[in-house]
Amino acid sequence: MAHNPFSTNAAARxxxxxxxxxSVHVARIAKRLMGIARPVLCAVDVGCGxxxxxxxxxxxxxxxxxxxSSAAMLEHAPPAANVTYLIGSAEELPVDDTSCxxxxxxxxxxxxxxxxxxxxxxxxxxxxxxxxxHDHWFGGEMQGRPEFGEWVRxxxxxxxxxxxxxxxxxxxxxxxxxxxxxxxxxDHQVDCTVDGLASYLLTQSNLQTVLERGDQTEDELRIxxxxxxxxxxxxxxxxTFLFGGFVACHxxxx
Numbered sequence: 001m002a003h004n005p006f007s008t009n010a011a012a013r014x015x016x017x018x019x020x021x022x023s024v025h026v027a028r029i030a031k032r033l034m035g036i037a038r039p040v041l042c043a044v045d046v047g048c049g050x051x052x053x054x055x056x057x058x059x060x061x062x063x064x065x066x067x068x069s070s071a072a073m074l075e076h077a078p079p080a081a082n083v084t085y086l087i088g089s090a091e092e093l094p095v096d097d098t099s100c101x102x103x104x105x106x107x108x109x110x111x112x113x114x115x116x117x118x119x120x121x122x123x124x125x126x127x128x129x130x131x132x133x134h135d136h137w138f139g140g141e142m143q144g145r146p147e148f149g150e151w152v153r154x155x156x157x158x159x160x161x162x163x164x165x166x167x168x169x170x171x172x173x174x175x176x177x178x179x180x181x182x183x184x185x186x187d188h189q190v191d192c193t194v195d196g197l198a199s200y201l202l203t204q205s206n207l208q209t210v211l212e213r214g215d216q217t218e219d220e221l222r223i224x225x226x227x228x229x230x231x232x233x234x235x236x237x238x239x240t241f242l243f244g245g246f247v248a249c250h251x252x253x254x
Contacts, residue, residue, distance in 0.1 A: 004111040005163065005208040006049070007070040010218065014208075016050045016076035018199035020190045022136045022245060023056035026106065029247040030132050031060060033182040040101035044124065046090050046117070047108025051077030053134070057104055058083055065100075067093055091116040095124045104132040122177040131178050131250040136188065138200070139242035143189070148232045155228065160206040179253035188243040194233055197241065198225040 006015065043061035045054045050073050054066040058080050066085040068074050074085050088094035090105070090112040103121050105112075121131055142148035192200065201207060202221060210216055233239060 004069075005205055005212045006111075007072065008212060009072045010211060011203075011208050012050065012070060012072035012076055014199070014218075015073065015203045018196075018201075018203045019050070019052060020136075020188070020200065020243065021052055021055075022188055022243070023052055025186050025188055025245065026053070026056040026134050026136075026247055027059045029184050029186060030056070030104075030134070030249065033184060033247060033249045034130055034132075036060070040130075042100050043102035043104065044093070044095055044100045046093065046103065046105040047111070048077065048085070048106075049073045049108065051083075051085070053104065053106035053108075054083055054085075055080070056106070056134075057102070061102055065095060067095070091120060093120045093124055097123055098126055100124045100129060101126050102130045102132065104134065106134045107136050109133060109135075118176050118178070125177070125252050127252060129252045131252075132247065133250075134245060134247045136243060136245040138204070139244050141242040142232060143240040143242065145232050145239070151228065151232070156201075157206070160210060162204075162206045163209045175250060177252055178250040181249045181251050183246060183248045185246045186244065188245060189240050190243050191238045191240050193238045194226055194229050196238070197229055198222055201225055 005011065040061045042063050042065070043057045044065045044067060045057050046067050048054045048066035048068045051066060054064060054077065057064045062082060064083045066077060066083060067088045068085065069087065069089050071087055074087065077085050086094045103125060109117070140149055140152040202218065202225070207221055210221065211218060
C-alpha cells in the first residue's frame with residue numbers, strides 16, 4: 001500500500017479550498033449506468049476525504065456513510081441530513097456486514113491495499129449491491145494555450161515528480177464477488193484564476209509530498225506556482241482548464 005500524503009491538517013485545509021466539485025458528473029453518470037430509478041437504502045463512500053465524493057452519493061441513497069482515515073479531512077466535510085461520517089480505513093471498514101446497497105470510492109483507490117479493500121466490500125455488501133469506482137484528475141491542458149501543457153510536462157512535473165502510488169482502477173480479471181457492468185469517461189472544464197489554479201495544484205500528491213517532507217513551505221510553493229502560471233494568463237482574469245474522470249460500475253454476482 002502506497003504512503004498517502006493527505007493526512008495532515010494542512011493537506012485537508014488545502015484540499016477543501018482547492019479541489020473543484022465534480023460530484024454532479026459522477027452522480028449523473030453512475031445513476032444512468034446502474035439504471036436505478038430511485039435511491040438505494042444505504043451507501044458508503046470509502047476514502048471520502050473532505051466530502052466532495054460523498055455529496056455525489058447523497059443523491060443516490062437514502063442514507064450515506066462517509067469513511068475516511070484522516071480526522072483532519074473530515075473536519076472539512078459538509079454536513080447533510082442523510083450523511084454520517086466515520087473514521088476508518090478502506091481495509092477495515094467500520095460498517096456492518098451485508099448492510100450496504102452501494103459502495104463507492106472516488107480518487108482514493110490508488111492509496112488502498114486493493115485486495116483487502118475488495119474483501120471488505122464483499123463483507124458489507126447486500127446480495128445485489130453495486131460497487132462504483134470513480135476518479136477525477138487534472139488533464140494538464142489550458143484551453144487555447146497548448147504551451148501550458150508543455151510547461152506542465154516539462155517544468156512542473158520534472159521539478160515536482162509524482163510520488164509512488166498504486167495504480168488507478170483497471171479491473172482485474174478476477175473481481176471476486178463483483179461483475180464489471182459499465183465504464184464511462186467524462187470531461188470536466190473548470191474556469192480558474194491564477195490563484196485558483198495554484199490552490200488546486202497545491203492539493204496534488206507531488207506537492208503534498210514536498211510539504212510533508214518539509215522540503216519547501218506552502219508559501220514558497222504558492223509563490224513559485226503563481227509566478228509560473230501568470231505567464232499564461234496575459235491580461236485575462238481566468239482561463240478554462242481541462243479536467244477529466246471516469247465512472248466504473250460493478251454488480252454483486254453471488
